[in-house]
Amino acid sequence: MTTPLKTGPATESSLERDVAKLLVDSLRLEMQPEHIDPSAALFGDGLGLDSIDMLEIALVVSKRYGVELRSENRAAFGSLRALAAHIAGNRTK
C-alpha cells in the first residue's frame, strides 16, 4: 500500500467533490454531485452502478488522477469516500 498523502479534511472533501462530479459527468448520472452520499455503496442498492460503470470509472480515474484501479482494490469501489481516499493515497497527477 502506498502511504496516503498528507491531506487535511478540507482537501479530502474537496477531492470527494471532484470525484463526485467526475462520476456524475462521466456516467451521466441523474443526480447532482453534492447529492451523492459519500458513504453509500456505489454498486448494488446505493447508486445502483453496474459492471460497465466499473470499467468506465477505472478509465476516468486513470486519466484524471493517474491511478490504476484493480479488482483487488475492491474496497476502493465501495463508496465515494473510499474511492476518493484510494485516489488521494495513490494519485500521480
Next chain:
Amino acid sequence: MMRSMDSRTATAHPVRRREYGGRLPDPSAFPLLTHRSPGDTVAWHQDRAYSKQEFLRSVQALALRLPAKRYAINLCRNRYHFAVGFAAALLARQISLMPTCRAAEPLQQLSQRYPDAYLLTDHDEIESGLPRFLMTDVVEDDAGPAENPAIPADRIAAIVFTSGSSGIPRAHAKSWGSLVMGAQALGKQFDLSTSPSRIVVGTVPPQHMYGLETTIMVPLQWGWSIHAGNSVLPADIRTDLERLAAPAWLMTTPFHLKAYVSERVHLPGLEGIISATMPLSRSLAQEAERLWQSPVHEIYGCTEGGMLASRRATSGDLWSLCPNLRMKQEGDVSWVTGGHVGTWLQLTDRIRIHDRREFILLGPSYDLVKVAGKRASLAALNAALNRVEGVSDGAFYWPDQGRSGQGRLCAFVVAPGVKPAAILADLRRRIDPVFLPRPIYLVSSLPRNATGKLPHEQLETFAGRIMHPNRPSRG
C-alpha cells in the same frame, strides 16, 4: 471446502458411473472434454494450473454433492468454478439456468418459473432468499479413476434467455450436442488448433451465450485451457496476460476493446482476439491489431443460435456464414438453419445476402436494443417505463441505434411533477440496469400519430430536437 445445503443430496441424486464411462466415439454422445492426457491443463487460476485429472475429479465429486434439484442457477464468478459447476450439473442431469442479470427481482422471477431451482455460486453477495449451494473452492474426489464422461447429445445442458417483447424473458434450451457442435464450428471458423494448447481469457461472463461458447465450450472441446479470472479492468487483464505460460486468445466485446485501446493497455502474448455482441468499427479493430499485434475477429451470432458467422474486423463488411449453416431471406426477414442451430431460426437483424455463404449486416430490427451484449425489446422496456408511478407516457430511445459507439439508452417521459431520480429508482426494480435511461428527458408530450403509435422516424426527429436543440433541423 464445499458445503452442501442438504445432507441428503449425496444419495438422492446418484451419478450412474456406468453410463458415463464410455470412450467410444458415439455420434449420439460427446465427451465432456477433449484433452488427451491426464496432466493436460484445463484451467489457470492466477499461477495455479488445474489438470484434466483434477478437473474431472472435482466435477465427479461435486456431481455427487449437488442438491437433489432439477435446475442449477450457476452464478459462479470464477470461470473455473463455473466450469466445474456446469459440468457437475450436466453429470447429475441438472439443467444450468443462465440468468441474464443478478438483480434480485429477475432471480426471483426465474425461481418462480423454475420452482425446483437453486443457486450454485462461489460467493455470498447475492441476497435473494433462494436455496443456495455455496462452492467456495473445488475439492477432488480422490477415490477412483478420473473418467471423461460421454454425455448424450440430446441432454439439455443449459437454458439461456432472451428478452421477449412482452417483458417476460424467453427461454431457449441448449442441448449438449448443440453446444459441442457450436464449439466445433467456432474452432473451424477461426482455424483453431488443438495442439499446441492455448489459454482463453474472457471479459464476458460465462452465463452469457457468447461467453459460454467462447470461454467454456471452446477450451473444453479444443483441448485449451480456461483462464479463471473474471475482472475486466485494464490493469487486471494486463497482469493476467503477463503471467500466462502460453499464448492467449481474448474473448471480448467492442465496449471493452474501446476501453483498452483508449488506455493503450499493454496486452502481451495475444495470438487472437474475438469480439462479439455488437459490430466493431474498422478503425477500432485496426488500432487494436496495431497495438497488440494480433488479428481481431468478429463473431455475428445470437443467444438462440450461438455463433452464426464471422469476419476479420479490419478487412471488410462481408460476414462469412459458418460452413455447417444455410440461410434464406424473404423481404426484410432472414433465417438460418443447420448444424448447431437446428431448425430455421429467424434473425433479429436486417441483413443483405451477398451470396450463399456471405452477407452484409444492415442493422438491428427497430424493436431491438443491445447494450454491452445484453439485448432487450424496446416494446418491453417501454411497457416497464409506462408502469412507473406518475408516468403518463414514455418512450425509450437508442441514439443512432448504437452505431455511434456503445451508447446507453435515453428516455422521453411525460410525468408532470415527478423527478427523474424517482423514475429511475422505480425502473431499477423492473429492468436490467444496463438499460436504465441516461438521461431521462422530461417532455410535455410525445409525437404520437392519430392512431396513438410512435413511428420510428417521428421519434428520431423529435429526439434530435430535444437532444441537440441548437442544431438546425434537417427537415
